[in-house]
Amino acid sequence: MKKILLIIIFNFIGFNFCLAEIKVYKSWQIPEKANPNYETLVDYYQKYQFNKYQFDRYESEISDNPFKFKFNLREEKYLDIQFKKTALLSYLLFENDKIVIDKISPNERFGKYINEDSKFDSRSVGKSLTSYVLGHAICKGYIGGLDHRMNDWDLIKNTLYENQKLIDLLNMRAGDQEYIKKGIGIIGQSGRNANPNNRNLSAIMKLDLQNSKISENKKYNYNPLVTNILLNYIVFKSNGNFQKLLNDIFVEKVKVEKSVHFFKQKHSKDEKGPGRYSFVANRYDYLRIAKSMLDDWNDNNCVGQYLKEIYEKRQTKNDPDTNPNSSFGFPKAYGGQFHFDYPGAKKRKILGMDGYGGQSILIDFERSRIVSVHAIHKNYNWKKLVFEPIKNGN
DSSP states (O other): OOEEEEEEEEETTTTEEEEEEEEEOSSSSOOTTOOOOHHHHHHHHHHHHHHGGGSOEEEOOOOSSOOOOOBOOOOOHHHHHHHHHSOEEEEEEEETTEEEEEEEOOIIIIITTOOTTOEEEOTTHHHHHHHHHHHHHHHTTSSOOTTOBOOSOGGGTTSTTTTOBHHHHHTTOSSOTTTBOSSSOBTTOOGGGGOGGGSOHHHHHHHTOTTOOOOSSOOOOOOHHHHHHHHHHHHHHTTTOHHHHHIIIIIIISOOSSOOEEEEOTTOSOOSSOEEEEEEEEHHHHHHHHHHHHHHHHHTOHHHHHHHHHHHTOEEOOOTTSOTTSTTTSSOEEETTEEEOOTTSTTSOEEEEEETTTEEEEEETTTTEEEEEEESSSOSOHIIIIIHHHHHOO
């Protein structure tokens, strides 16, 4: 059931009158299959932006020497049409070591609300970025490797996650489907308590998962809880050096232009498990991070070998409920918190990051090409704007 707000706007200078209809959905965010009008998109975008400031954070510093991109820009008429009709906020295409397409929403759409410094939520792209941080934690010796078992952390003691291998959580195959509903819900809870992103891990482990058991069939069960476990395990294993780890990655290596951060739970008093994978950065810094992944892979350094190992250990989703026409459902395999095996380019080493509402980053390791997109709602032509430039190139 959706509610409707009628917003009356007066322009006292020009004596203009506007009656705008804003749809208020039952869910906190715009439903994936909804078709919101412009006023509704603006209202929800402002809501999302306000929400970012309600959380504590694990924040990196700003690089004194941010990486500077080279440009060789070209126009793309179809992209311009999509910007005028859809919820697109930002589009970047990187190839031949340069940004070749660089667009933000025009002023008559959402350009009046964003600029080059605007920071965007990652949604589930933050799952992939958590994995990237884990790769660095492994390479720095904080954690043994993908087959490392989490048997040294009291927070998950006497739960199904105790003594599990990291790779099983990374691949969303922890055998937790009897307790965690695919998508977002803790079974047996309702409302805000059902969403693992709204609660500290310590509360979830004590109140919902004590004495829980692994299901015999460890099937693909995509959910946010395992990623929050991974993030907080990195915090635990880094032994007080998590802030330094973030700075080493994002400031010294990626060379971000603005600060970036992961969320903590709101006003967390219990410091055991407050971290949340939700990530915030500006659009160029998302591209800087993706380029860093591309460089790692091509340089075959330790983190590059981590990315290659999770690629080799990816598993077919076999998920009948996934929409094959969506950016999330189109790739057939999942591994290490990334999407792989895109039809039409299945043999190519293409890594995908996907976030609810239209956040999408694809990296083609073989052709050194990246597409990075941010949106309020996923109503743009993803296959034509994101996948086809990766598949076909210019």
